[in-house]
Amino acid sequence: MSVILKKPLSLTDKKFHYCPGCTHGVIHRLIAEIIDEYDIREQTIGIAPVGCSVFLDWYFNFDIIQAAHGRAPAVATGVKRVLTENVVFTYQGDGDLASIGIAELIHAAARGENITIVFINNACYGMTGGQMAPTTLEKQITTTTPYGRDHKTSGSPFFVPELLTNMHGVGFLSRRAINNPKNIVRTKKSLKTAFKVQMEGLGFSLVEILSICPVNWGMDPQKSMQWLEDNIIPHYPLGDIKMPDFDV
Amino acid sequence: MSKKLLKGNEAIGEAAIKANCRYYFGYPITPQNEIPEFFAKEFPRVGGVFIQAESEIAAINMVYGAAAAGARVMTSSSSPGISLKMEGISYIAAAELPCVIANIMRGGPGLGGIQPAQSDYFQATKGGGHGDYRMIVFSPASVQELYNLTKKAFYLADYYRIPVMILGDGFLGQMMESVEMDGQNDTCEPIPKPWAITGCRGREKQYINTLYLVPEELAELNDRLQEKYRQIKNSEQAYEEYYMEDADFVLVSFGIAARICKEAVDLARDKGIRAGLIRPITLWPFPEKAFADLTRAKNILNVEMNAGQMVEDVKLAVSCKIPVHFYGCTGGLLPSSKEIVNRIEMLGGTPK
Ligand SMILES: Cc1ncc(C[n+]2csc(CCOP(=O)(O)OP(=O)(O)O)c2C)c(N)n1
Numbered sequence A: 001m002s003v004i005l006k007k008p009l010s011l012t013d014k015k016f017h018y019c020p021g022c023t024h025g026v027i028h029r030l031i032a033e034i035i036d037e038y039d040i041r042e043q044t045i046g047i048a049p050v051g052c053s054v055f056l057d058w059y060f061n062f063d064i065i066q067a068a069h070g071r072a073p074a075v076a077t078g079v080k081r082v083l084t085e086n087v088v089f090t091y092q093g094d095g096d097l098a099s100i101g102i103a104e105l106i107h108a109a110a111r112g113e114n115i116t117i118v119f120i121n122n123a124c125y126g127m128t129g130g131q132m133a134p135t136t137l138e139k140q141i142t143t144t145t146p147y148g149r150d151h152k153t154s155g156s157p158f159f160v161p162e163l164l165t166n167m168h169g170v171g172f173l174s175r176r177a178i179n180n181p182k183n184i185v186r187t188k189k190s191l192k193t194a195f196k197v198q199m200e201g202l203g204f205s206l207v208e209i210l211s212i213c214p215v216n217w218g219m220d221p222q223k224s225m226q227w228l229e230d231n232i233i234p235h236y237p238l239g240d241i242k243m244p245d246f247d248v
Numbered sequence B: 001m002s003k004k005l006l007k008g009n010e011a012i013g014e015a016a017i018k019a020n021c022r023y024y025f026g027y028p029i030t031p032q033n034e035i036p037e038f039f040a041k042e043f044p045r046v047g048g049v050f051i052q053a054e055s056e057i058a059a060i061n062m063v064y065g066a067a068a069a070g071a072r073v074m075t076s077s078s079s080p081g082i083s084l085k086m087e088g089i090s091y092i093a094a095a096e097l098p099c100v101i102a103n104i105m106r107g108g109p110g111l112g113g114i115q116p117a118q119s120d121y122f123q124a125t126k127g128g129g130h131g132d133y134r135m136i137v138f139s140p141a142s143v144q145e146l147y148n149l150t151k152k153a154f155y156l157a158d159y160y161r162i163p164v165m166i167l168g169d170g171f172l173g174q175m176m177e178s179v180e181m182d183g184q185n186d187t188c189e190p191i192p193k194p195w196a197i198t199g200c201r202g203r204e205k206q207y208i209n210t211l212y213l214v215p216e217e218l219a220e221l222n223d224r225l226q227e228k229y230r231q232i233k234n235s236e237q238a239y240e241e242y243y244m245e246d247a248d249f250v251l252v253s254f255g256i257a258a259r260i261c262k263e264a265v266d267l268a269r270d271k272g273i274r275a276g277l278i279r280p281i282t283l284w285p286f287p288e289k290a291f292a293d294l295t296r297a298k299n300i301l302n303v304e305m306n307a308g309q310m311v312e313d314v315k316l317a318v319s320c321k322i323p324v325h326f327y328g329c330t331g332g333l334l335p336s337s338k339e340i341v342n343r344i345e346m347l348g349g350t351p352k
């Protein structure tokens, strides 16, 4: 009998603590598969954010550093400048990355830090109970936009990878979604490219992944996926935004 | 023997290189700009990494990352910038990471001024950021001492896995003095860091964390930190005594203000007053040992370039058994030795 599908070595045996239907777990698995496939588990260092995925260490079977809220790209910079041969990635939510940590993100990109950023856009703050994130859609109801987000008072959602396209040191930018098997495969391919860009020394790479937060959206997982497809994906165009000149 | 004429800020850089620090992350602010400029110039020659960060917040988090990866690393700033670093310093203390932070103080609060001051004593010695943590805080009073203590800071940071702050002021950073650069290599040797995050090749995976959702686990971290702080209190108190053998009027002062106090002690002695000086070199741990048996002292005058932030530590050190007075100036103004002697006389320091 041959094993054709098994848990990646880069994942631990711990059960995910995430809410039912949460997509953090799927994305963790994709990252673990890629790290196994590239055989870089022993040289990979993950930087955990503050947010629902703060306990990356519970799930990833390699070295992890937990950073202050939003500061993961600065922490990753410090690590990577010391350990230039290691693979360093951050895993950050949209509050962590696009709100409190936007300066650290943009300047890590501007410096062309040779690191990878995995950016989870679930259009809200998950951990603190579903408040507005910078990526929350207009009219979307959250606990801090109870009448729907109004750009006149709360601003409008912005496009993170697009902000970084003109920077010399940026090697790869992509936006993907996690709503169906086809898009999951594409997400994995983009993540794989992002890690490859780092391993080839081609600079900063970022993959934004459109995700769901059923509990805070107040929907069951299935309805959440539908809402992602009907509202979030139409707003945030999917695809590779800046490409290296190789294929993985 | 190799002597070099150095600005205080440059002496910090020279000492860091001597102590095998090869990573510096910082953001410009007066009066410490010579420090980042020194590293920008000198690090490429020795294979070091200098980054002008986008903010003090980013800089201290780069320090956090580099320290977690096992490097000797430092940052520097001046008062308003140090306030921004406080979040990161609290995380560094919680994660028990070693690093050196230089604060070349200027007057506050707010944007304050660019003139020298000592008004970050509370912030440096009482924690500064959130949570029950401490840093070792050195207060040098000459460029030579700045050089020596910076080297020592890297060693103690590694030894105790603790952030160490060099608390200088704008005068010390800017003034030039001749510095003996050899002779203290003993404090430079590397300390193994098996806890560092380097990738899990050949070992179990490791984790650097500051979040503990189980109260007992967070209490355990705090107990461990408090035990470490107790050890440091026992072993690392440092101070200088000046004419203390027979002093009945004791000045207490740190850093540049203490130099002025030495002059004041000399002037007072010329008048026949038995004045002396205790100069804390470590502000945390506060050198309580220096105050353990001040049997002769009738009065203590605390002299600082702030509104009296060290007074309470001095009062505690003498259990309020000796009156503790205060003379200080703020805003970047300097206390004068003459005025200090006036105060001594006013307070009853009389010739014997
Ligand atoms: C300095 C600071 N401010 C606020 C918080 C509280 N906080 C924790 S997680 C979080 C937002 C997390 O949202 P996101 O980054 O979108 O991640 P998610 O939980 O949705 O995965 C906030 C505001 C904090 N921990 N630190």
Ligand code: SF4
Pocket: A017, A018, A019, A021, A022, A023, A024, A052, A122, A126, A127, A212, A213, A214, A215, A216
């Ligand atoms: S709150 Fe949202 S993001 Fe957090 S675990 Fe639950 S579903 Fe996932």
